[in-house]
Amino acid sequence: MNKETSKIRDEIIRSSGVNPKKCMRCGKCTATCPAFDEMEYHPHQFVYMVENGDIEPLMQSKSLYKCLTCFACVDRCPRGVEPAKLVESVRLAVIRKQGANHLTSDDIPALLDEDMPQQAIVSALRKYSK
Amino acid sequence: MQRIGVFVCWCGSNIAGTVDVQAVSDALKNEPGVVFSTNYQYMCSQAGQDIIKQAIAEHKLTGIVVCSCSPRMHEATFRKTAAAAGLNPYMVEIANIREQCSWVHKDMATGTEKAIILGKAAVAKVNLNAPLTPGESPVTKRALVIGGGIAGIQTALDIAEAGFPVDIVEKKPTIGGKMAQLDKTFPTLDCAACILTPKMVDVAQNENIRIFSYSEIEEVGGFVGNFKVKIRKKARYVKEDICTGCGICTEKCPQKKVPNEFNMGMDNRRAVYIPFAQAVPKVATIDPNYCTMLKTGKCGICSKVCTAGAIDYTQKDEIIEENYGAIVAATGFNPISMDKFDEYAYNQSKDVITSLEFERLTNAAGPTAGKLLRPSDGKHPHTIVFVQCVGSRCAACAEKGKEYCSKICCMYTAKHAMLTRDKYPDTEVYVFYIDVRTPGKAFDEFYRRAVEEYGVHYIKGMVGKVFPEGDKLMVRASDLLANKQLNIQADLVVLAAAIEPDKSARSIATMLTASMDTNDFFTEAHPKLRPVESPTAGVFLSGTCQGPKDIPETVSQASAAAAKVIGLLAKDKLTGNPCVAQPNELMCNGCSSCERVCPYGAITYIDKEFRMPDRTTAIRRIATVNEAVCQGCGACTVACPSGAMDLKGFASAQIIAEVDAICK
Amino acid sequence: MKKVAYFPGCTLRTKAKDLDKYAKDSANALGFSLEEIENWQCCGGVFTTSKDEIATKLSSVRALAYAEKNNQILLTVCSACHNVIKQTDNAMRNDSEFASHVNNYLKDETYHGTARVMHYLEYLRDEVGFDNVAQKVVNSLKGVKIGAYYGCLLLRPNSVMQMDDPENPRIIEDLIKALGAEPVIYPYRNECCGGYVALEDAASAKKKSVSVLESAKQAGADIVVTACPLCKYNLEKNASDVKVVYFTELLAQALGVKGDENE
CATH class of the missing domain: 3.50.50.60 (FAD/NAD(P)-binding domain)
Known part of the structure; x- marks a missing residue:
């Protein structure tokens, strides 16, 4: 692991409050993930890859924007690992970079329909942009 | 004043390699009470012990210090040596200059200095030692x-x-x-x-x-x-010595709707029951929570049908x-409750069961006479999913599961899977596992047989949720080796519940x-x-x-x-061990602190009459120690706020003397 | 009438006016009134879990501080607001570093972790009592089969939300029973509808919502109730023959305060 990767990893672990070492590789997070089909990397892979500093592929992956933050993995994990928080911190590591927002307010009008509640828009902006 | 002898052991080169043993015995010669000091190659040998015995006799020693290995090693040896020479064995102190000195130091000067200090501490303690005699107590056989x-x-x-x-x-x-x-x-x-x-x-x-x-x-x-010991013999409302265990009462009792705990509540028993045919003692018991006679005073059928006259509704606990x-x-032990794991739908579907329930479902004496049938509709299940580690190895929440491995589940699940495939080859059996743990004689071979000979599908991964849908159970799980999420339509799901005391x-x-x-x-x-x-x-x-x-x-x-x-x-x-707690009656203020910290229940309080200075008497509450129960842990001596409690052989004054000798 | 501090949230002012109106009208019928707190701001819709996200949580802290200063209970109706405020409250109570950062921003509105965040459903259960709700029912919903849809926000993370058994909840079912209707239990009631991902990936949300609706329908539900505008949007967009309504609307209807225009 080079210095830069190790720095990103430590920052992700710190800001998420997740200790990936607690994982016992049971896969219950992935078993319960409703966004499994949309995700390229699954919750248990996030945990394993962050632990190993294999973070670049995660940062490049669209999986970051497919996680529903439904917390099913958090609640059902037998070891209290909280994978969803790790996904969030990896996503923040991406979108906090200059010009790296996944979604901007300019993109929004095209995505709207007339029934879409405000809640969806503010939530998506919170998740996808800084 | 004591007359103390000091014996420094070389332990070959174990001690002498890092400690100048001659310097140690010379230095200790000048300590208070010491009248004799020497060193020898192997103090524990016959010749070494003879040196000690001879010195005790010649110099009329009242106490000895052996500077040698850990007391765990040879304290008993040197106590015997002292006793053989007529010295009370509790007048022997060991200064550990091997494990705690020569073995941890490399430098001769440091090692020697420390050995002298440890020797001085032991001498200081012996100066305050008193002969102790262990007590004896009889044994109820x-x-x-x-x-x-x-x-x-x-x-x-x-x-x-x-x-x-x-x-x-x-x-x-x-x-x-x-x-x-x-x-x-x-x-x-x-x-x-x-x-x-x-x-x-x-x-x-x-x-x-x-x-x-x-x-x-x-x-x-x-x-x-x-x-x-007091034992409460609960009223079973049946005279044990008269009941013949014929079972007529258990057939005639009109109260038929009592969940049968022996079959894990999967069928019913009567209010008067014998848990199973081979019960010992084979006598009936009336369940007071369900018996109409005991609850309302009306019924009495079991009493009428009992030809032996064993029923006694007036029986009391004894x-x-x-x-x-x-x-x-x-x-x-018991399996833990599955209430906190309802992602597996245990409380939402009758066809989600625990392994102990599965055990009853396959038992010839069980609710289905050994036929593997679904609890919901009595149909034969064609797809069964076993889930391992439900509540075991669970560190997320203390209320939910147990952090430990329950140890038996991997093996009984392999057994259940194998027996199912053996008896019902048309059944597909899946086992979801995190690790398969089979350390035991012929255990791994057993598990491998389930896979290789019986075709049980072992999948590395965990079940995330069970969705009861119609008469099926949709099992959503991960297959970690294939990096897939699986959806299996099952007829029965068996949970390997963690076990707890x-x-x-x-x-x-x-x-x-x-x-x-x-x-x-x-x-x-x-x-x-x-x-x-x-x-x-x-x-x-x-x-x-x-x-x-x-x-x-x-x-x-x-x-x-x-x-x-x-x-x-x-x-x-x-x-007994004579190094037990000893309260000073005059200093004890009766506060009970010692009683509360004693892990062995060795301390009780009594009221004792004391003569007061003005010739009156007063009753005071004081601590007494049962020397047969006391294990000499010393917890009470530090809990006592007035310093009234001491450990014989390890009195506060002795410990402080040792510390003083080290710090001097 | 007992006054309770109330955080409506942005969507209840716009797309989800019904959720808000029926909650207020029902409260009045049940003997309490919802008093909107002053100068509230949008909660942000989602709780950002990262420990160093401070600014995004300030609006929730301000609402909490207001409740702390006044009457200690902060009532929410929208599942999302409830989730965000409750998780923020938890972080303020248990993460002292986070709390001191936050309070440094909020000069006169610092929060010390003593407000009690309650969802409207919890208030009905724990303060009013479902028995008392049942007694006030004038239009019994007898014979209607209703599936409760919890989604994720009301129940998870359970360690913080502590509303009900997260895997086998009953709070909405108990309300449905109190209104005279028949609750329908179905396994997808606590699975995600697709949430905010709907904005850019409607197909993903569709898949999840259809699973929920199919599950409810298969179990026999005619109506699905929710407490979340986004759940309602996702489900309704993908619903065929199952009606999706806010729980407050059913409540108002049963209590006879829904008003004729909606009958």
Whole structure:
């Protein structure tokens, strides 16, 4: 692991409050993930890859924007690992970079329909942009 | 003033390599009380011991200091040497200049300096030593076994075999425990009942064994060799000595809707019942929570049909008092509740069951007469999913699961999977596992047979959720090796629930003053070298009350506990440890602090008459120590706010003298 | 009438006016009134879990501080607001570093972790009592089969939300029973509807919502109730023959305060 990767990893672990070492590789997070089909990397892979500093592929992956933050993995994990928080911190590591927002307010009008509640828009902006 | 002899051992080069032994013996010569000091190559050898004996006689020594290895190694040796020369063995002190000095230092100067300091401390202590004599207490030659499962049964049989009387106290109406509920046993697949019930009969027929079934421990007093125990024999409303176990009452009782706990509530029994055909004792019990006669005074059918006249609605609980020399805890385990794991829908579908329920479903004496049928509709399941580690290895939340591995689930699940495939080859069987743990004789071979010969699908991954849909159970799981999420349409889901100590264990441990770990398993005196003894003298551990175990391990431990009990009961008298707590009556203010911290229940308070300065008398509450129970841990000596409590041989003044000698 | 501090949230002012109106009207019928707190701001819709996200949580802290200063209970109706405020409250109570950062921003509105965040459903259960709700029912919903849809926000993370058994909840079912209707239990009631991902990936949300609706329908539900505008949007967009309504609307209807225009 080079210095830069190790720095990103430590920052992700710190800001998420997740200790990936607690994982016992049971896969219950992935078993319960409703966004499994949309995700390229699954919750248990996030945990394993962050632990190993294999973070670049995660940062490049669209999986970051497919996680529903439904917390099913958090609640059902037998070891209290909280994978969803790790996904969030990896996503923040991406979108906090200059010009790296996944979604901007300019993109929004095209995505709207007339029934879409405000809640969806503010939530998506919170998740996808800084 | 003491006349002290100092003996410095070289231990070959073990000590002499890093410590200047001559310098040590020379330096200690000038310490207060020391009248003789020497060194020798091997002080523990016959020749070394002779030097000590000779010096005791020649110099009229009243105490000795041996600067040598750890007291764990040779304290007993040198005490014997002193005794042989007519010196009280408790006038011997060891200065450990090997493990705590020569072995940890590389430099001769440092090692020598430290050895001298350690020697000085030991001399300072001997100056304050007084001769001690251990007490003796008699041994009641009868043992109590709490719990009548396979652990309690084996322990009782072994003790009885050695000729000592044993009582088994079992809270259920019959002995047999969990093993009586099992169908077959891994890895040999012999039928549990076929190997257990003959042992139950042996217990019933053994003249040295009494069974108190449907009974609970009420109170425990006394100490090793002399426990006094009260047993509550609960009213079963049936005269045990008259009931023939014919079972007519259990057929005629009109109250038919009582959940049958022996079949894990999967069918019903009557209000008057015999748990199963091979129950020991084979007598009926009336369940007061369901009996119409006991609740409303109207019915009485069982009494009318009983030709022996054994029914007695007026029976009361009975308290039995008995003395025991030793007590064995064999309180066993239970599967944990599945209430907190409803992602597996245990409370939402009848077809999600625990492994112990599965055990009853496949047992010929079970609710389906051994046919594997779904609890919901009585149909044969064609797809079965087994989920491992439900609540085991669960560190997320203490209220939910257990952090430990329950140890038995991998093997019984392999057994269930294999037997299902053997009997019903048209059934697809999936086992979701995190790790398959099979350390045991012929265990891994057994598991591999399930996979290779019986075609059980073992999938590395966990089930995330079970969705009851119509009459099917959609099982959503991960297959980690394939990196897939699976959806399996199952007919039956079996959860390998974690096991936990029986709920009664905590109150029993409190009565026995035996310690427990955070999971409520009994703690052993030493995890490796004293695994069947509790730290409390005279209390022994058998079976799963000490930790998760399978049957072979349980039986081994049960016999080991019996051996320890036999060793104790074989003695006529117990020699105590004289280094016990001693209260100073005049300084004790009766605050009870010592009583509260004593882990062994050795301290009680009495009212004692004291003569006061003005010739009056006053009654004061003071602490007394039962020297047979005290283990000399010293907790009370530090808890006492007035400094009234001291440990003989380790009095505060002695310890302080040692510290002073080191700091001088 | 007992006054309770109330955080409506942005969507209840716009797309989800019904959720708000029926909650207020029902409260009045049940003997309490919802008093909107002053100068509230949008909660942000989602709780950002990262420990160093401070600014995004300030609006929730301000609402909490207001409740702390006044009457200690802060009532929410929208599942999302409830989730965000409750998780923020938890972080303020248990993460002292986070709390001191936050309070440094909020000069006169610092929060010390003593407000009690309650969802409207919890208030009905714990303060009003479902028995009392049942007694006030004038239009019994007898014979209507209703599936409760919890989604994720009301229940998870359970360690913080502590509303009900997260895997086998009953709070909405108990309300449905109190209104005279028949609750329908179905396994997808606590699975995600697709949430905010709907904005850019409607197909993903569709898949999840259809699973929920199919599950409810298969179990026999005619109506599905929710407490979340986004759940309602996702489900309704993908519903065929199952009606999706806010729980407050059913409540108002049963209590006879829904008003004729909606009958």
